[in-house]
Amino acid sequence: MTFRLRTIDQTADGREIVREKDLGQPALTVGRAAENDVHLPDLAVEAQHARIADSGDGRVRVEAVGTLGFTLDGRATTSALIDSRSGAELRFGSYRISVARAEDGAVLLTIQPAGAAAEPLDEKRAFSLARSLPGKRAMAWLLGLAILGLFLAWPIASNLTRAPKQSVRGDASWNPGPLSLAHHALTDNCESCHVRAFEAVRSETCQTCHKDVHDHAQPSRMAGAREVPGLGGRFLESVAHSFGKPGPGACVDCHTEHEGAGPMQPTREKFCADCHGTLDQRLRDTRLGNAADFGKVHPQFRPLVATIPGAKPDARVSLGGDAREASGLTFPHRKHLDALGGATRMAMSLGRYGKALGCSDCHHPTEDGVRFKPVEMIRDCESCHSLDYDMVGPTSRTLRHGDIAQMTADLSAADRHVEPIVIGRRRPGEFAAGGRYFSRFSPPVSGAARIGQALSRDGVCGECHTPVFRGGQWTVVPVGQPARYMQHGWFSHRPLRHREGRGPLGRDCAGCHAATTSTTSADLLLPDLKQCRTCHLGESTTLANKTPSGCAMCHGYHPTVAAPRSPWPNAKRAATLRQGGT
Amino acid sequence: MADAGHEGFLRHRGFRWLKLALAASFIALLGYIFADVGPHPNGGTWYGYTLGTIGALLIVWLALLGIRKRAMTRGKWSLKAWTSAHVYLGLALIVIATLHTGFQFGWNVHTLAYALMVLVIASGIFGIVAYATLPATLSNNREQMTQTQMVEALRATDRQLLDAAQPLPQHAADRVRIALAQDAFGGSLLRRLSGNYPACATQRAIEQFNTEDPAVAADPAVIRVEALLNRRKALLERMRRHLRLKGLLEVWLFVHVPATFALLAALTAHVVSVFYYW
Numbered sequence: 001m002t003f004r005l006r007t008i009d010q011t012a013d014g015r016e017i018v019r020e021k022d023l024g025q026p027a028l029t030v031g032r033a034a035e036n037d038v039h040l041p042d043l044a045v046e047a048q049h050a051r052i053a054d055s056g057d058g059r060v061r062v063e064a065v066g067t068l069g070f071t072l073d074g075r076a077t078t079s080a081l082i083d084s085r086s087g088a089e090l091r092f093g094s095y096r097i098s099v100a101r102a103e104d105g106a107v108l109l110t111i112q113p114a115g116a117a118a119e120p121l122d123e124k125r126a127f128s129l130a131r132s133l134p135g136k137r138a139m140a141w142l143l144g145l146a147i148l149g150l151f152l153a154w155p156i157a158s159n160l161t162r163a164p165k166q167s168v169r170g171d172a173s174w175n176p177g178p179l180s181l182a183h184h185a186l187t188d189n190c191e192s193c194h195v196r197a198f199e200a201v202r203s204e205t206c207q208t209c210h211k212d213v214h215d216h217a218q219p220s221r222m223a224g225a226r227e228v229p230g231l232g233g234r235f236l237e238s239v240a241h242s243f244g245k246p247g248p249g250a251c252v253d254c255h256t257e258h259e260g261a262g263p264m265q266p267t268r269e270k271f272c273a274d275c276h277g278t279l280d281q282r283l284r285d286t287r288l289g290n291a292a293d294f295g296k297v298h299p300q301f302r303p304l305v306a307t308i309p310g311a312k313p314d315a316r317v318s319l320g321g322d323a324r325e326a327s328g329l330t331f332p333h334r335k336h337l338d339a340l341g342g343a344t345r346m347a348m349s350l351g352r353y354g355k356a357l358g359c360s361d362c363h364h365p366t367e368d369g370v371r372f373k374p375v376e377m378i379r380d381c382e383s384c385h386s387l388d389y390d391m392v393g394p395t396s397r398t399l400r401h402g403d404i405a406q407m408t409a410d411l412s413a414a415d416r417h418v419e420p421i422v423i424g425r426r427r428p429g430e431f432a433a434g435g436r437y438f439s440r441f442s443p444p445v446s447g448a449a450r451i452g453q454a455l456s457r458d459g460v461c462g463e464c465h466t467p468v469f470r471g472g473q474w475t476v477v478p479v480g481q482p483a484r485y486m487q488h489g490w491f492s493h494r495p496l497r498h499r500e501g502r503g504p505l506g507r508d509c510a511g512c513h514a515a516t517t518s519t520t521s522a523d524l525l526l527p528d529l530k531q532c533r534t535c536h537l538g539e540s541t542t543l544a545n546k547t548p549s550g551c552a553m554c555h556g557y558h559p560t561v562a563a564p565r566s567p568w569p570n571a572k573r574a575a576t577l578r579q580g581g582t
Numbered sequence: 583m584a585d586a587g588h589e590g591f592l593r594h595r596g597f598r599w600l601k602l603a604l605a606a607s608f609i610a611l612l613g614y615i616f617a618d619v620g621p622h623p624n625g626g627t628w629y630g631y632t633l634g635t636i637g638a639l640l641i642v643w644l645a646l647l648g649i650r651k652r653a654m655t656r657g658k659w660s661l662k663a664w665t666s667a668h669v670y671l672g673l674a675l676i677v678i679a680t681l682h683t684g685f686q687f688g689w690n691v692h693t694l695a696y697a698l699m700v701l702v703i704a705s706g707i708f709g710i711v712a713y714a715t716l717p718a719t720l721s722n723n724r725e726q727m728t729q730t731q732m733v734e735a736l737r738a739t740d741r742q743l744l745d746a747a748q749p750l751p752q753h754a755a756d757r758v759r760i761a762l763a764q765d766a767f768g769g770s771l772l773r774r775l776s777g778n779y780p781a782c783a784t785q786r787a788i789e790q791f792n793t794e795d796p797a798v799a800a801d802p803a804v805i806r807v808e809a810l811l812n813r814r815k816a817l818l819e820r821m822r823r824h825l826r827l828k829g830l831l832e833v834w835l836f837v838h839v840p841a842t843f844a845l846l847a848a849l850t851a852h853v854v855s856v857f858y859y860w
Contacts, residue, residue, distance in 0.1 A: 073735050073738045074731050074734035074736070074737070074738050075731060076731070086806055087742045088742070089741060091734075123729055127825065129829050133771055136839040136840055143847070147691075148850065151848065151855070152850065152854055156854075173691045173694075174858075176625075176626075197858050197859075200860040236628050
């Protein structure tokens with residue numbers, strides 16, 4: 001077998017010199033020493049470095065003879081068997097020897113200095129991801145500056161440079177959460193509440209719109225009533241003050257915002273209990289009972305009632321006992337509601353009712369469903385308590401209710417020959433001639449006598465009213481029908497559960513109002529604290545079938561005649577808003 | 583007992599920082615449950631401000647590892663201790679910052695800061711897992727070759743291919759030319775991380791030679807080129823596995839570092855905006 005050595009050298013000007021030499025020997029020596037067949041003048045090559053021997057069938061064996069190895073196809077080794085047909089590349093120091101087969105079957109060894117043809121490779125960078133990705137530093141700067149510009153510099157610049165009344169741009173990203181329903185329209189006008197930079201929202205700002213909000217009580221009383229915070233509380237207060245937070249007692253102390261769309265959340269019980277829970281310890285002259293939790297600490301209800309019939313309500317009476325009021329009316333509820341009583345029989349005989357009388361036959365709710373309208377005599381009583389006093393043919397003549405002068409005139413001028421007239425009201429089912437239930441006020445006597453009779457205790461007026469002689473003439477005591485008994489607490493009949501009245505006494509109205517056992521209209525038929533607690537306990541209750549009821553359910557902090565701020569009346573609108581409505 | 587002398591940053595001093603981080607998280611959680619704040623727990627209550635301050639300081643300190651790591655020291659405040667604390671306190675930050683939010687999230691700069699923080703922590707967790715599992719695989723794949731040797735081997739094969747392909751007809755020579763022209767380090771991020779190169783020209787050349795006319799295929803020059811192409815492909819596959827593992831070891835930092843800077847920016851915007859509109 002023949003080894004063909006092809007040596008490629010380069011001249012100083014880069015020209016290649018190729019020399020070929022055939023060696024017909026079975027093995028070649030490689031080394032730095034000049035006597036080697038393959039002489040490699042490199043100090044990294046040993047004097048006797050390796051031996052390349054014919055291994056038959058076109059294969060050659062390369063063996064390192066010294067201590068240093070060589071590189072075969074980029075890999076360090078000390079021995080290798082190479083098929084010259086598939087070829088290989090050897091490396092000794094700075095020299096490269098490629099092994100191949102010439103066309104005539106000789107093994108061709110091409111020897112040339114390495115590095116001449118190698119293009120430089122930035123290996124660290126090539127193997128790193130930096131080649132496939134933008135640089136970390138560049139991305140860091142880009143992202144950081146973009147965020148600072150977009151979410152900080154832009155809103156601040158807009159805030160500082162805007163014209164008066166122009167809204168700040170770019171600050172939507174600062175909004176930590178949706179505003180409540182009441183302030184929904186201010187969502188894009190952050191500066192309407194956040195007036196000055198780095199200054200907490202102040203009560204004066206709230207009061208630019210909420211002009212007629214009254215304070216809870218006199219500031220001096222409130223200051224005295226407020227519970228002195230503990231050590232931790234005082235520390236927190238001092239920190240808050242040193243950062244310029246307003247309070248205590250600032251609007252934002254209770255009215256927190258950005259808590260989610262929907263109604264503003266009702267103030268928690270704890271805010272009230274801070275003062276009212278132990279109020280008597282600090283305001284010793286207070287007439288208010290302590291209140292901290294509706295289920296546990298709450299004074300008995302004390303509705304405002306009239307003590308003089310017909311006069312303005314003038315006194316607070318405590319419920320829970322034998323609470324009475326002077327309504328000026330004689331009306332025994334029991335007699336009307338007794339299923340076996342005369343009133344029921346009469347109602348059943350009238351087509352209008354057809355059954356026993358119920359509460360709703362006389363009591364009609366207001367349009368908003370919160371309260372009840374006053375009972376009106378003509379609408380609610382007159383179908384039984386007839387005011388007819390005369391018949392002319394088939395037509396009856398009726399007294400005008402509520403107008404004593406008119407009544408006096410009518411009766412004075414009535415036909416003296418009145419016939420036939422029933423005396424008094426008869427039992428149900430009996431009829432006077434020509435019609436039902438009309439009264440004979442007197443036997444046919446003079447008008448004056450009739451008037452006297454009508455206004456007597458047994459007369460048609462005196463049946464329900466209290467006649468008095470006042471100002472030289474007979475009249476009746478005015479009737480008081482208060483629309484609202486609780487002046488500082490809110491109650492609505494509207495919730496279904498209130499209407500169904502699943503109270504301690506039963507269902508419907510009677511569940512809360514003990515009307516069926518009341519024999520006099522002086523009875524104050526309001527449910528007391530204990531009755532309300534059948535369903536309502538304090539905010540923290542977890543009992544089944546009990547409604548957690550914070551103070552704000554019935555009470556408002558700012559004195560007003562309207563309902564306290566609560567989530568209920570606006571629930572429908574809140575639902576609309578959540579669905580993207582307006 | 584080979585690794586008895588080595589204690590990595592994860593188990594530094596018997597998991598000292600893991601214990602500290604767990605304790606901090608637990609205390610933060612207890613505080614969240616029992617702190618008397620109203621009406622809702624959020625970043626604006628006294629407890630929220632407390633957690634927020636701790637969280638912000640923690641974020642800044644965690645980011646300082648980028649500076650600290652450039653100075654290796656030993657002893658009590660060694661870089662290893664610092665790294666261990668970085669990992670575990672960074673994980674505790676998830677608890678502290680989440681409680682700071684009071685679970686109120688929205689499309690705003692505040693939640694952006696939170697999301698970036700979660701991204702930074704998640705990429706950090708990926709990095710920890712990668713560092714714990716990949717180096718052994720990387721080492722096995724290399725089979726004691728250095729990166730330089732890998733490149734050299736490929737180059738040696740390429741040179742032989744170039745020589746061997748000289749006698750080939752033009753259409754076959756073109757295949758080799760295209761295979762040689764393809765950059766071994768090219769390929770997108772996705773290619774690098776998946777190790778899957780469907781457009782590999784060497785692979786295509788091999789397939790084309792496989793379906794070559796038998797008369798041409800019997801040519802010794804073609805046989806030699808095919809053998810070299812197969813060797814080149816084997817080398818490429820090893821290198822691609824190497825690139826993939828190296829990429830996986832590295833890629834989290836390309837998220838971790840830029841996201842950290844984005845987080846620092848968002849955190850600044852968050853803090854300033856909250857007090858700007860107080």
